[in-house]
Amino acid sequence: MKLELRGITKRFGDFTANDSIDLVVESGTVHALLGENGAGKSTLMNVLFGLYDADGGQILLDDEPVVFVGPGDAMAAGIGMVHQHFMLVPVFTVAESVMLGHEEVRGPAKLLDLDAARARVKEISDRFGFHIDPDATIENLSVGAQQRVEIIKALSQDAKVLILDEPTAVLTPQETDELLEIIGQLRDAGTAVVLITHKLREVKAIADHITVIRRGKVVGTAEPTASQEELASLMVGRDVSMTVSKDAAQPGDPMLEVENLSVVDEATSIKHLDSVSFEVRRGEILAVAGVQGNGQTELAEAILGIVAAAEGNVKLDGEVITGRSIRQALDAGIGFVPEDRTEDGVVADFTITNNLILDLYDKAPYSKAGAIDRRYASQNAAEQVERFDVRTTSSEALAGSLSGGNQQKVVLARELARDLKLLIASQPTRGLDVGSIEFVHKRIIEERDKGAAVLIVSSELDEVYALADRIAVMYHGRIVDIVSPDTDRDTLGLMMAGAHEEEAA
Numbered sequence: 001m002k003l004e005l006r007g008i009t010k011r012f013g014d015f016t017a018n019d020s021i022d023l024v025v026e027s028g029t030v031h032a033l034l035g036e037n038g039a040g041k042s043t044l045m046n047v048l049f050g051l052y053d054a055d056g057g058q059i060l061l062d063d064e065p066v067v068f069v070g071p072g073d074a075m076a077a078g079i080g081m082v083h084q085h086f087m088l089v090p091v092f093t094v095a096e097s098v099m100l101g102h103e104e105v106r107g108p109a110k111l112l113d114l115d116a117a118r119a120r121v122k123e124i125s126d127r128f129g130f131h132i133d134p135d136a137t138i139e140n141l142s143v144g145a146q147q148r149v150e151i152i153k154a155l156s157q158d159a160k161v162l163i164l165d166e167p168t169a170v171l172t173p174q175e176t177d178e179l180l181e182i183i184g185q186l187r188d189a190g191t192a193v194v195l196i197t198h199k200l201r202e203v204k205a206i207a208d209h210i211t212v213i214r215r216g217k218v219v220g221t222a223e224p225t226a227s228q229e230e231l232a233s234l235m236v237g238r239d240v241s242m243t244v245s246k247d248a249a250q251p252g253d254p255m256l257e258v259e260n261l262s263v264v265d266e267a268t269s270i271k272h273l274d275s276v277s278f279e280v281r282r283g284e285i286l287a288v289a290g291v292q293g294n295g296q297t298e299l300a301e302a303i304l305g306i307v308a309a310a311e312g313n314v315k316l317d318g319e320v321i322t323g324r325s326i327r328q329a330l331d332a333g334i335g336f337v338p339e340d341r342t343e344d345g346v347v348a349d350f351t352i353t354n355n356l357i358l359d360l361y362d363k364a365p366y367s368k369a370g371a372i373d374r375r376y377a378s379q380n381a382a383e384q385v386e387r388f389d390v391r392t393t394s395s396e397a398l399a400g401s402l403s404g405g406n407q408q409k410v411v412l413a414r415e416l417a418r419d420l421k422l423l424i425a426s427q428p429t430r431g432l433d434v435g436s437i438e439f440v441h442k443r444i445i446e447e448r449d450k451g452a453a454v455l456i457v458s459s460e461l462d463e464v465y466a467l468a469d470r471i472a473v474m475y476h477g478r479i480v481d482i483v484s485p486d487t488d489r490d491t492l493g494l495m496m497a498g499a500h501e502e503e504a505a
């Protein structure tokens with residue numbers, strides 16, 4: 001099967017999100033659609049999937065023009081899509097989810113009963129080695145497994161073209177490798193795969209063809225043999241250095257001291273954090289590496305007081321801060337970039353302007369006689385939006401209207417605007433494009449060089465290596481070891497998988 005998009009244009013009001021885009025995808029190939037956040041990738045795929053009406057252009061299947069009025073039409077024509085945000089219902093089983101997906105399908109691919117759905121799940125799971133139990137409940141599955149369920153759903157509808165929108169954004173390095181392997185298998189089985197991503201490593205690993213879009217337009221096509229630098233500069237529109245240079249750290253006195261910190265889930269008595277001790281000095285970046293779910297989130301949250309510590313102490317600049325309020329911790333000089341920006345990072349129904357002064361609204365110069373000084377607030381917003389390249393039509397837009405990457409930039413801009421003793425950043429560049437990652441990494445290093453202690457939590461090894469002066473590896477709520485950034489990827493990977501502990505046991 002050949003799928004062709006010809007001159008697709010999509011406008012939102014007077015904003016052109018897709019400007020006459022051409023794309024051809026053939027069976028048995030992986031076509032990467034590469035572009036920064038906000039480039040228009042999801043919009044294009046939503047047009048293709050019948051979710052949006054195009055303002056111009058044509059979709060052709062095997063050279064025949066087709067019109068999709070809704071996703072049902074697209075699915076019936078053999079197009080499947082795994083969205084950036086999964087659309088599964090948590091309390092359903094896998095088989096139920098797959099059956100449900102068929103309600104919209106018109107024509108022969110319809111699944112009618114649960115037994116048939118179960119059998120179909122098992123068949124597809126076995127064929128591709130997905131290891132998915134048809135009777136498992138969605139909420140009990142890992143993110144990676146939920147994604148495989150979405151893929152099974154699409155395949156059960158006989159998808160000949162599978163669109164994956166930023167599928168690895170939510171995956172660990174290991175899960176990413178597994179997914180890339182699955183994509184390879186699907187290709188070999190004859191599926192046409194459209195892989196939407198901004199991650200160059202993945203594109204180079206799996207794509208057969210690459211189309212790069214920037215600000216709604218196709219700016220070039222490339223072969224997977226192109227270097228990361230070439231791809232990055234096409235994507236961003238300027239030269240991008242893939243490695244941020246940094247001088248050797250000049251560590252001073254301990255700024256953050258963590259002693260025997262534990263976090264216990266009261267309901268289950270599971271120890272999320274198990275007697276963790278370490279210190280971070282002024283002028284030093286300690287990066288915590290680990291597969292997601294090994295206590296890193298709890299560590300960051302316990303230092304700040306978002307979750308209560310069952311035991312242990314946290315000292316900032318020599319003073320015990322355990323048991324203080326989050327507000328007090330922030331006021332004491334901690335900057336915090338949370339892992340889940342939509343939940344803890346921005347207030348969705350506040351404007352960008354107000355989000356940028358969330359921690360500062362009660363302080364000069366923003367506060368004048370108890371009210372927010374709008375002039376300072378807007379001036380600040382204009383500066384930060386420019387510096388952090390927040391893609392928005394206006395600073396008065398609601399934070400909730402921004403893409404995830406742009407929300408992240410707002411959080412970073414706000415937290416880095418204060419004088420910090422300690423910066424704690426969890427997954428600081430998740431969802432950001434290469435251009436923005438370079439900028440954020442530079443800013444974090446600047447913070448270190450100004451004398452702050454920096455604690456980074458990241459499940460991206462590239463990021464850990466780019467930033468760390470020392471690397472703490474976490475596994476099952478404990479720090480396995482703290483090692484130098486000269487430690488190689490394989491060794492680190494093994495430590496992250498707990499190989500260390502099993503050896504010792």
Ligand SMILES: Nc1ncnc2c1ncn2[C@@H]1O[C@H](COP(=O)(O)OP(=O)(O)O)[C@@H](O)[C@H]1O
Pocket residue numbers: 012017035036037038039040041042043044391403
């Ligand atoms: N429903 C919408 N209404 C208005 N603007 C939108 C809508 N969806 C996307 N946009 C805008 O279109 C641009 C492209 O968005 P999107 O296709 O989601 O980008 P990508 O997937 O490449 O990150 C962004 O600037 C975004 O703000």
Ligand SMILES: [Mg+2]
Pocket residue numbers: 041042043084165166
């Ligand atoms: Mg998108």
